[in-house]
Amino acid sequence: MDFSNNLAKVLFDFVKLHNELLSRDEGHRVLRERSLSYVDYYPKKEKDVLRDFFLATRIKSGTPVELGMNSPGILLDRVTILTVKLLHVVSPEESAEVRQTISEVLSLSTCFRPAKRSLLKKQSGLQVSLESFEGALLHLAASNLRMWLSQDIFYSDNHWQDYDYNVADLVELWGYENKFRNACIIAIDDWYIASSDDYMSADC
Numbered sequence: 001m002d003f004s005n006n007l008a009k010v011l012f013d014f015v016k017l018h019n020e021l022l023s024r025d026e027g028h029r030v031l032r033e034r035s036l037s038y039v040d041y042y043p044k045k046e047k048d049v050l051r052d053f054f055l056a057t058r059i060k061s062g063t064p065v066e067l068g069m070n071s072p073g074i075l076l077d078r079v080t081i082l083t084v085k086l087l088h089v090v091s092p093e094e095s096a097e098v099r100q101t102i103s104e105v106l107s108l109s110t111c112f113r114p115a116k117r118s119l120l121k122k123q124s125g126l127q128v129s130l131e132s133f134e135g136a137l138l139h140l141a142a143s144n145l146r147m148w149l150s151q152d153i154f155y156s157d158n159h160w161q162d163y164d165y166n167v168a169d170l171v172e173l174w175g176y177e178n179k180f181r182n183a184c185i186i187a188i189d190d191w192y193i194a195s196s197d198d199y200m201s202a203d204c
Contacts, residue, residue: 071115073185
């Protein structure tokens with residue numbers, strides 16, 4: 001079974017549906033609140049695909065720790081950002097290029113390595129309940145989508161007239177979303193570390 005392709009499809013379908021939901025909200029005033037609840041009610045069948053990917057890419061015993069910035073959480077963050085970009089590209093050529101890049105990043109999932117603990121010490125300042133790998137990944141995708149949409153609002157020529165937002169609102173939203181995104185990345189890395197036989201190793 002091609003777990004990477006299945007994960008890419010579920011993420012794209014999720015982002016597409018979520019984008020439609022948020023676009024219907026007048027002025028995006030409840031971007032965050034509606035988004036958080038949407039992840040909780042996403043169908044179990046799709047979440048199971050994400051869980052299958054996680055189980056298929058669990059870290060094997062004895063795998064060296066990742067000393068750089070290519071931990072599972074950071075790599076999957078790149079995938080979610082590319083998925084959001086894929087939703088918004090127009091030309092077939094650019095779409096094909098983004099899909100190829102997603103495939104290349106996901107190919108690295110066959111050699112995931114646990115992140116060095118020092119990489120996970122970024123304090124998000126948030127108390128976020130992320131009780132499963134699949135929940136953390138969907139929340140990560142949703143957060144990157146919210147940041148993309150809010151930046152669209154900011155850079156729109158007539159965003160002052162079309163949306164009930166000001167610069168302070170957007171700065172506050174971006175500050176929160178960056179912290180929330182970090183919390184999701186940390187949660188994903190923690191899930192992979194916990195799945196490894198070396199979870200209690202002092203090296204991690």
